[in-house]
Amino acid sequence: MFKIATGFSELLPVKNIAGVIRAVARVKTKNLALWIVGDGRERDKLESLARSLRVEARFWGRVPNPRAREILRQADVFVLNSFHEGMPHALLEALAEGVPVVATRIPAVTEILTDQVTGLFVDVGDERSLAGAIQRLVGKPGLRAKLAQNGRQLFQKNFTWEAHLRQLERVFGK
Template identity: 45%
Template sequence: MRVLLYTDGLGRGGAEISLGNLLAAAPDGLDLAVAGPGAEVVEWVAARRPGTPAHVVRPGAGSSLQLLRRVRPDVLHANLSVPWAGAGALAAAYATPGLRAVAVQQLPLRTTALPEWARTRALLARLDAHVAVGESSARRVEDFYALGRGSVRSVPNGVPDVELPARSPRERLVVGSLGRLDGQKAYDVLLRAAARVEGIEVEVVGEGNERERLEALAAELGLTGRVRLPGWSERSREALARFDVFCLPSRAEGFPLSIVEAMLAGLPVVATSVGGVPEAVLDGRTGLVVPRDDVDALAAALVRVRDDPGLRDALGKAGRARALAGLTADAMAAAYAEIWREVLARPRAPRLRVPRPKP
């Protein structure tokens, strides 16, 4: 079975990291390759499985069609950072006889441009299998693009379990996060909540266009010395060993990898109820879930975990158990391999109807 993993990503974010995790954990016996317009991203993803061919292709259907005719995959697996991404690759797949097309929605957003919405719906309605990274995300994509209930199935993003250094006791509780410094991640809300909670420090490992604003806000709130923004690194996951609590205050998410990484590290999680977060973080069982943009609720949750070491320990252990049970890269890769086998075992989907998952 020849599978071409396609990404429109031009930078390394959660969608691209998830694709790399999939490639690294994919079962043996598959003929896999990676393609996309971003040379750095394509080569980085392909390097996750040594020997994997990497193909850099110009955006648009014409270049993608030439690549598909040359590589001759059985399945095109399009990893979409947003629903309207990958249009050229999907159109080329539909013009390639016998090729099956699978798309994965990493972030369920709705375009506000009517022509783009119509094009997106037309392409998504012709897939052989349509996947989102969580049940909530699947339902949102169905509704946003009028695809019909049950047309998008769920496969949560998974990450590999890795060994981290042991955490050592600290004078103050460290509330940490891994993520881009941008408005979607809402680290301004975390800083405002932290200003109301004594005895904690905040560390956010990431980079982005909100750095200066967050640094100014930290100074304005009197958090100088209690907030660290060390930037991004290839070894960012090791920072989890410095945290006592993981916090993701996002305003929007698909199924964030960083939360699963934190759960595998045995950290209690405090996060907002957006996207697929509540599917991983079970409120009161594997973490605490609060409304987005609610500084009071987030501050209260941080006080609760600060004051109750037993709760932190219980949430962390339960979170790790839940992640190991179904949120690993191996579980994700097995699910996608089954989908690829499924679409090849049945006739190619008619290109003028909404696909339905096999019961």
């Protein structure tokens, strides 16, 4: 079973989880599961959409952070399909866990990732491109491994507590 994880937040329209569900419905692969972590006012609509499109979706609801990271580690890919973000914490958690990322090309993401190196970018609202990126990762385990490794290295270099301390030392001196 190829597992796609998304959400890891409040299920709000800005997160465009509906777009992920529609994109997953387009992917021509058997044994595909969409894991949606989080809860919110959109959940009933999203569950109904997944059923109507015959997408195998598991709605985990709200889960504590240690459990969320465990779920994320089991995923084959993480999708961030937001229309906009502040600091995309779920994306950083995916990088930390070594999960390859597909994300919308928005400023908060492009400031962190490099397309084709540490993640795959899709245009905001482009469900065909999102489906294509997922399909590409399903069929290319080597690409998944490369993105996962590069993403984890990026996280280790720039987003750990040690990395923040190094940055502070550079700014303020030792």
